[in-house]
Amino acid sequence: MIYLDNAATSLQKPEEVRLAVADAMLHMGNPGRGIYGASLDAARMIYDTRSLISQLLHGDGPGQVAFTANSTESLNLAIEGIFRPGDHVITTMLEHNSVLRPLYRMEDRGMELTILPADQYGCIHYEEIAAAVRNNTKAVVCTHASNLTGNINDLKTIGDICRKHGLLFLLDASQTAGVFDIDMKEMGIDVVCFTGHKGLLGPQGTGGICIRKGLDIEPLIVGGSGMQSFLRTQPEQMPERLEAGTLNCHGIAGLHAALLYISRTGLELIRNREQSLMRRFYEGVKDIPAVTVYGDFSKKSLEQRAPVIALNIGNLDSGEVADELAVTYGIYARAGAHCAPLMHQALGTVKQGAVRFSMSHFNTEEEIDQAVAAVRELSSWEQETI
Template sequence: MIYLDNAATTRTKPPAVAQAVLEALSACGSCGRGAHEGALSAARTVYGTREKIAALLGCPRADHVCFTQNSTQALNIAISGLLGPGDHVISTDLEHNSVLRPLCRLRERGTAVDFVPADGRGRLDYGGFERLLRPETKAVACTHASNLTGDVVDIQRVGRFAREHGLLFILDASQTAGVLPIDMTAMGVSVVCFTGHKGLMGPQGTGGLCVQEGLDIRPFAVGGTGVQSYSETQPEEYPTRLEAGTLNSHGLAGLSAALDFLNETGAVHAWEDALARRFYKAVRDLPGVTVYGDWEAPVRVPIVTLNIGDWDSALVSDELSERFGIATRPGAHCAPRLHRRLGTADQGAVRFSWSYFNTEAETETAAAAVRVLALEAAEG
């Protein structure tokens, strides 16, 4: 199989990731639950991973890295824990449902929500941030990069807007953590939400949020933490404030190994970007092929999303899989607002996405497959 669905999850991991998980299964107990070797081994693993994430994302304190199962859970914690009735939040048309649905639920409870519009190519109207500003605006919640088009949001610009108006800034880094440089302190980000199984190349079931010092996030879930057991309320201190229940120490061991690989390898984005652009250049002028997103932008994440004529995206993806052995993602990609802006709400679109472990040969094979299907579509 040629796996080009890395924006959903990276399938090929650094070999050390699986080894680290296997070793942790035998060595780790429950983090923070005792002083025996199993518990201490888990605690060392978890804290070491906190330190690596803090360094990667510019979080000033390792104990303000709070682990979750994925970025969806992290975004729910941040959005629900910082906003409430009477508040106003600005988001964008580029958002994934992991941002949209928590915001819509808050809107039902009295939080006002507005969205900065995107045009028919998926480009944000940055002037919309200023136009949507209200006296009661409390936060901006937006993605760093679209999981549909691969377009990157100018986070420096959004962070500057948030700082100038005293707003909180919640960043969805699902598609960019491990891919693009992120320094939450320098960029003016209040909370960075990330997942471990995409660009970080770690196991599924790992993710979290990095929290700016001094920020008060209401716990989304409460329960066991291993500390302050006689208190009826969740501990106030981070990270236990947001980490009810037993952590996935085994998965975090794998994430730690993936972070080591990224640090040792250096910038992996250059290779991924080169492959995506190579594919784009090979398919963009094929008959009946429409490629979405702003390809004049200098920085993108390694995603190419397209349609072939009026063929349903699920049919195209199935043909790619069954005839050519190429894995892609069709449909709506949990990005309903952007699909409507692109005019693809009914057809959906086919997303190709690369990781560091993909090759030029795989990319050429995928482009050739699209060429075959495009010619077949043109012939009717």
């Protein structure tokens, strides 16, 4: 098996992640619900994980990190917890449905929404952000990197625009947390929504939200918090304000181990490795007859982009190509719309979808070369059918 679907979930995890989850299931109690050892150990681990996340994102401390099940929950929490009818929000065609659908729902409730277009390479033009600002504009909500093309947005540029116009900046870091540098203070980011099971190399069912101190978000879910039990409302202080019920402590234990692994290994080493594999694959497929690669692969972009390549082979259905890759070659990629409908409109791939290859630093050059060879062979088959 050659696994090249890391943009969906990282399959190859550090061994310590598995061991941490197993150990937590054997020994971990419920944090904040007791003063005995198993509960206190869980509370310390949760606090340490918040600290690691805050350090990774250059946030305002562990108290500003709340855990969720994934980016989708984090984005729903942020979008429904901040925006109100009459607010105007700017987003882009690059977005995943975990951004778009909560925004559409808020639009149905009276929020105003502007979606900035993407060009044929899947890029937005930053001057259009400022041009879209109105008197009632409250925020820009956007992804760091497209999950379809791997195109990276310039967070510093977007953050500077938001600062100039007094806007909030909400970031979907699903494809970049754990691989790319994100500095909330330097880049002017107010909210980072992240998931644990992709670049952060943690278990599925983990994720969270990191919030600038002073920004209040209404809870999406209310309930038990282990503290101030006689209040009729959710406690005001973070992170309990945004965490109701028992956390996924077993999963967070795995995320904690993954964050320690990333810290030891280094973002730069992980990123350079993944980008090197991405460039190797791109150079191998870009000139194959009948292959169309989507996204911005200019010299500047090629040096700084997420390790994601989306392509099609002639008029072959992307699902058929992915099935053939899996069954015949043992190569696992993803086909279809990738929950990014507006990007497919921009790229002209609504009917065909696209086959996406996404690399991990655990992949090898040999695996990449085998994937290139498989695409070349499938291209030759497609040519014979024309």
